[in-house]
Amino acid sequence: MMAVRLKELPRRRYGQPGNAACPGCPETMGLRYLKMALGDDAVLVVPASCISVIQGIYPRSGINFPILNTVFAAAASTAAGMSAGFRLRGMDNVKVVVYAGDGGTADIGLQAISGAAERNDDILYICVDNEAYMNTGIQRSSATPYGAWTTTTVTGKTEQKKNVPLILISHGVPYVATASVGYPLDFIEKVRKASQIKGFKYIHLLAPCPIGWRFDPSLTAKMAQLAVKTGFFPLYEYYKGKLTISPPSRPFRDPKRRTPLIEYLKLQGRYRHILNDPNALKRIEEYIDEQWRWLNLLESTNGH
Amino acid sequence: MADYPTSLPIEEPRTLFKAPLSMPSPGASGVTGFWRTMKPVINEDKCIKCILCWLYCPEDTIIRRDDDSVYVDYEYCKGCGICADVCPVNAIEMVREVV
Ligand SMILES: Cc1ncc(C[n+]2csc(CCOP(=O)(O)OP(=O)(O)O)c2C)c(N)n1
Ligand code: SF4
Ligand code: SF4
Ligand code: SF4
Ligand SMILES: [Mg+2]
Numbered sequence: 001m002m003a004v005r006l007k008e009l010p011r012r013r014y015g016q017p018g019n020a021a022c023p024g025c026p027e028t029m030g031l032r033y034l035k036m037a038l039g040d041d042a043v044l045v046v047p048a049s050c051i052s053v054i055q056g057i058y059p060r061s062g063i064n065f066p067i068l069n070t071v072f073a074a075a076a077s078t079a080a081g082m083s084a085g086f087r088l089r090g091m092d093n094v095k096v097v098v099y100a101g102d103g104g105t106a107d108i109g110l111q112a113i114s115g116a117a118e119r120n121d122d123i124l125y126i127c128v129d130n131e132a133y134m135n136t137g138i139q140r141s142s143a144t145p146y147g148a149w150t151t152t153t154v155t156g157k158t159e160q161k162k163n164v165p166l167i168l169i170s171h172g173v174p175y176v177a178t179a180s181v182g183y184p185l186d187f188i189e190k191v192r193k194a195s196q197i198k199g200f201k202y203i204h205l206l207a208p209c210p211i212g213w214r215f216d217p218s219l220t221a222k223m224a225q226l227a228v229k230t231g232f233f234p235l236y237e238y239y240k241g242k243l244t245i246s247p248p249s250r251p252f253r254d255p256k257r258r259t260p261l262i263e264y265l266k267l268q269g270r271y272r273h274i275l276n277d278p279n280a281l282k283r284i285e286e287y288i289d290e291q292w293r294w295l296n297l298l299e300s301t302n303g304h
Numbered sequence: 305m306a307d308y309p310t311s312l313p314i315e316e317p318r319t320l321f322k323a324p325l326s327m328p329s330p331g332a333s334g335v336t337g338f339w340r341t342m343k344p345v346i347n348e349d350k351c352i353k354c355i356l357c358w359l360y361c362p363e364d365t366i367i368r369r370d371d372d373s374v375y376v377d378y379e380y381c382k383g384c385g386i387c388a389d390v391c392p393v394n395a396i397e398m399v400r401e402v403v
Binding site for chain 1: 333367380383388390
């Protein structure tokens with residue numbers, strides 16, 4: 001796979017200006033990169049989420065893709081059926097892509113994902129993870145990290161973030177990766193690679209949301225980079241049973257080279273109440289260590 | 305009492321499919337440039353044509369010319385300020401919007 005270069009990205013205007021997303025929205029950033037990666041051969045399946053609001057109101061759509069909207073619990077199975085339909089009609093070039101939120105993925109849609117993964121249905125599932133149910137007013141999901149304020153965890157969430165990519169790796173699917181809207185070239189490269197693979201592919205895309213995380217909308221890209229530089233959200237891919245840490249994350253496997261966690265947390269209003277709480281900060285550090293322990297463990301089985 | 309019709313004719317959707325089918329179009333949710341309180345202004349003398357602002361703009365309202373110089377589509381730019389934040393040479397200034 002050729003590395004993606006900035007100046008070689010398609011020049012066509014793939015975004016869709018004048019949509020309903022908030023200023024600085026990470027989900028629209030992801031949609032534009034997805035279109036840059038796949039061009040016109042992709043169709044999206046979208047369950048309820050901010051994404052379905054960004055689409056807007058009939059008869060006009062604010063997203064530059066053909067989209068089928070479906071219910072929360074069935075995004076992966078809807079896509080599996082569509083993919084089978086396209087294959088039966090001989091339309092092998094059409095990529096069926098689910099673009100769903102973390103609530104629709106880590107909570108409500110999980111059984112459908114597990115089913116599609118187990119059957120190895122030929123779809124690409126992208127979870128755009130803004131770490132809460134944003135569309136309905138910032139309620140916690142199982143992908144909300146420990147300590148974060150949401151409207152349903154007013155003193156901070158007491159459980160750690162659920163690790164969905166690891167769940168998918170354990171299904172034995174051909175391709176699982178993490179990505180961040182702060183590193184678009186890495187994300188585009190992963191989407192292109194995944195789209196060439198037959199079977200179930202999963203990409204977990206971190207999408208810092210200025211509304212729900214309580215930061216200035218000018219900082220979306222920076223926040224998505226800080227999540228990686230602090231080691232909080234490692235970028236990697238798991239392909240053919242082999243784990244590879246992705247280039248943007250490689251320097252940060254060494255804890256000494258990481259940006260101090262506090263630089264990431266202090267920019268987000270949702271962590272304001274724990275900035276002076278050493279126990280809470282320690283629990284987040286422990287979460288980071290655990291992420292990397294898992295990755296080291298998986299890496300140690302490469303080639304076995 | 306007024307003589308209301310008991311059934312109204314239902315208009316067929318003017319699309320290929322017998323289902324509501326929205327078509328992508330710019331400005332689907334209005335002229336979002338009106339949302340702006342701050343406006344990005346590019347200083348072309350400072351710009352080094354790195355196109356990072358173009359890459360990160362969520363709205364695709366940084367327009368890239370053939371020579372990789374850039375300008376803003378003020379019709380739809382929402383004024384988030386990401387372009388100014390990612391510019392490595394501070395060639396973009398956010399200034400207060402005046403109507
Ligand atoms: C079965 C069902 N329950 C609840 C809702 C209401 N609802 C619509 S969008 C949404 C939040 C989705 O959160 P997430 O999947 O994280 O996407 P985001 O809005 O953050 O992009 C909820 C709860 C619904 N549409 N259907
Ligand atoms: S709430 Fe967050 S994810 Fe949803 S549209 Fe607004 S910025 Fe985007
Ligand atoms: S202010 Fe935001 S929407 Fe406007 S051009 Fe800059 S990045 Fe794009
Ligand atoms: S980020 Fe700054 S230097 Fe780079 S193209 Fe945009 S305005 Fe020019
Ligand atoms: Mg969400």
